[in-house]
Amino acid sequence: MTLDFSYTALPGRVAFGRDRAADLIASELERLGLERVMLVAGEGEAALAERLTAGVRDRIVTVFDGVRMHVPNAVAESARAAAASAGADGLLSIGGGSTTGTAKIVALTSGLPIVAVPTTYAGSEMTPVWGLTTDARKETGTDLRVLPASVVYDPALTQTLPAGMAVASGLNAMAHCVEAFWGPGANPVTSLHAAAGIRALAAGMRARASGAEGTEAADGEDSLLYGAYLAGSSFAVAGSGLHHKICHALGGAFDLPHAQTHAVVLPHVLAFNAPALGASDAQAMAQALDADDAVTGLRRLYADIDAPSTLAELGLTRAQLQEGIGIVAARLPIPNPRPVSPDDVAAILTAAYGPEA
Template structure:
């Protein structure tokens, strides 16, 4: 049978260069003829935001952001943008900050310039997420896709090595989920493979020396590729699990993704031959699980959900919330029993069930 697939490429301007964020941002604000700019950055990210925005006029600085974008905070920010006649959103920070900008854009139609300081990847997707009553809901809307992304690896230098590793593994999860997500195709699989290679090179360099700018550039490059692949392929089993856990129990985003990833890969790989071979090749390993496990050992990666506030008594509820949202296209059938086993192992940080582990690349 011939090669047949559908692929959508999102339109977005990307400016990449260490030490060039302020210059690139000023140029984009001018290009867009913006007059009333809302700059969104958390209190922790304010120093970076002030440096990046030094060359533009800020009409409204805004720092009321939180993980998983609670709906009440989103509505407050939307009102602030409308009341101040904002015509451009500039977000400087990680996934929470970019998520807030998307929440505003979703109802106002305002353009976004994203200046990431982590490897979350949200800046390159048209996916939004909001949390209400401890439930995280996500959706797709081209209106929330930033018109421009300004990448500057120097802005990630203030991100501690431990958080850089968790954030980078979150990006890696985008790559791996893109290999078998509902709209996976050869183009986003190729992007995901290159993303794995870049992250596999960049993250160990950051672990060895947190000031290694080349390692941080590789990680940013890999994070961008991972997000582009994810935006095209859609959300797979891994992200469905993590969205439920993060929204319901307010678990830290990056660490949750970093912890759950090896369990989902070990679960799916035996039933996803071509995808598993692509992942293994990207890692330069005999098998996909061996490649990921070697990287995680090098990085001293997060190990157990219990370390981040998840308790064993939540597993039954988690299973019931996750099962209905698992994509039908997942390589391996997901049942109440095997999902319980997976989450129990991820909770405790124990090795995946031996029956999950692939024997061939």
């Protein structure tokens, strides 16, 4: 076997343990020497955040709860001002991808270290990728300042997710794994992590969908959150391509729900790119999905877990579909294993929109 690749491991620490989030938060803040922390948690996460930080109240100097999806510029400015006014020396984010993203946008300009406690399977806590929406256009970038210094994973925090949100969030993580196979920085190490992530996520989502209880349910949740970690860590190195460019464009322009948009678009981008995948990657992805080919395996998984299937059901209108095609096409060329034309963008998005298109 002849190999020719480069791989840069990213700095950061992961602490994983069921029902241990509060203790792990305290130990990670202590380890990093953080004494004036801004807590970032949306209003829906306030009660959970209060419970998890009961033992470190003396270290929290302010709370920012103005979290919004896709991190609008006004939210970013407000969060940055709050951290500066309080003299914060670190950030503690407790919540989903939008919460992590808000902490990241503060870290981008301040350099403050982040301790991230994810409550969904977003995976963004493992990446140095930031996102900011200005005038309905979402901009993304990569900067090591936004990569959390510590990540606390506790499956007990995700086990209470409503079934629909768990499916969508899990498929968002799945999208990170799939795109890691063809991202601009993809290599054998990221593909290995991505395949393991796909396998863990699929098993966990099927356990969720089956209504498993007791030990089986706990094992499924552990698998889901472990898969999310693998998804984020593989995507962080491999980078983004066509799938994420589409989803970020649609989310920023039309305020579509982030995870659900990823879930709907993924099968269509995979079907488009499948013919261009190398034989080893195609086989690894198919095996991780327990199928003869990845497209069939992913579609079977979607059927098993009752996944969201169309952009129309997420609220996108026909007029917005056409606008969205134009927005994505204007960003071409996009890194991708197969060349993408404006007609290809239109075909992918029209298929994702659903029969109503």
